[in-house]
Amino acid sequence: MAVKSQQQHEASLALVYDQQTKKVLLTKRFKPSKPHQHQRWQLPGGAMDPGENPEGALVRELREELQLQSIQIVSQQILELPNEDYDLQPTLYHVYLVLVSEDTTLSIEDDQEADDLKWVPLQQVEQLMVMPIVLLALQGFSLE
Numbered sequence: 041m042a043v044k045s046q047q048q049h050e051a052s053l054a055l056v057y058d059q060q061t062k063k064v065l066l067t068k069r070f071k072p073s074k075p076h077q078h079q080r081w082q083l084p085g086g087a088m089d090p091g092e093n094p095e096g097a098l099v100r101e102l103r104e105e106l107q108l109q110s111i112q113i114v115s116q117q118i119l120e121l122p123n124e125d126y127d128l129q130p131t132l133y134h135v136y137l138v139l140v141s142e143d144t145t146l147s148i149e150d151d152q153e154a155d156d157l158k159w160v161p162l163q164q165v166e167q168l169m170v171m172p173i174v175l176l177a178l179q180g181f182s183l184e
Contacts, residue, residue: 068154
């Protein structure tokens with residue numbers, strides 16, 4: 041498990057998964073000012089606010105980004121990766137496996153940083169241009 045340093049950045053992300061269809065939900069990043077992220081598929085979620093705990097940040101981010109009002113968290117993993125937004129300093133990612141039905145109404149209408157969302161079959165995720173954290177998160181959870 042990664043140990044948090046004093047200046048370390050933290051984020052909470054959701055691997056949103058539909059057990060029936062074996063699909064994950066990804067959002068497409070819209071951030072022209074950050075070419076390493078722009079138009080890449082990612083997990084919903086984001087940076088933790090000061091004083092916020094990881095699960096609270098996740099709930100807030102999913103409400104803001106997807107208008108998802110309630111979630112079912114199954115498990116969590118913690119990953120640490122260099123982050124280009126912070127001169128490659130490591131970011132501690134709290135990644136939660138969240139079960140949601142593909143039939144659930146979701147919207148990115150109010151999300152300033154995403155311009156698309158889609159449910160992707162597990163075996164097709166690697167064919168997309170995804171952020172590195174997506175593949176690491178998939179490896180960490182046993183999804184079938």
